[in-house]
Amino acid sequence: MSETVLQQIDQVVKGNDIVLFMKGTPDFPQCGFSQRVAGILSSYNIPYAAVNILLDENVRQGIKEYSDWPTIPQLYIKGEFIGGCDIVTEMQENGELAELLAPLKKEA
Template identity: 75%
Template sequence: MTSPVLKQIDKIVKENNVVLFMKGTPDFPQCGFSQRVAAILNTYDIPYAAVNVLLSDEVRQGIKDYSDWPTIPQLYVKADFIGGCDIVSEMHATGELKELLAPLKKDV
């Protein structure tokens, strides 16, 4: 991992419990798939970092290289790549995502 962009991505992934690389922002998603994953995450009351890949072509390509996954959005939990929209949607529907995120829920 010699590329500065890949190092930057690795740092973001490792410094945040939950990271969503997406097109747009959670408040203003720029594609339906990113909107879907952000909406799912918002149902869990967990803090997460969001990286708008539309701000940098290098980051947009870099995240695909980092994960060896061709599409965006991409979700990472505890530095593990979870998947894109279809996988996150399926995990949400089966309760698997709830189980994965439960330890990260905000204390009230």
């Protein structure tokens, strides 16, 4: 994977409080897992950046290398990799996600 792609991904991750790498967009998700995570994030009414990995094969492969995580979607909060659909769903159900997002809601 090219260093340039990984650097671009790093800039997006570190340049946004919340970033979701997903298939499609929040308004038009292209897979059920991406739709689920986008829906969870939207329920908090906090703006977030979304990257459609289907638009660029280099980003699609690069994000997997960047995180060392094989699946999409991938959620990052404050530059930290949170996880994919199962982890985000579990964190929402047990209240951890609300805790993580609370300080960002105050800033928004």
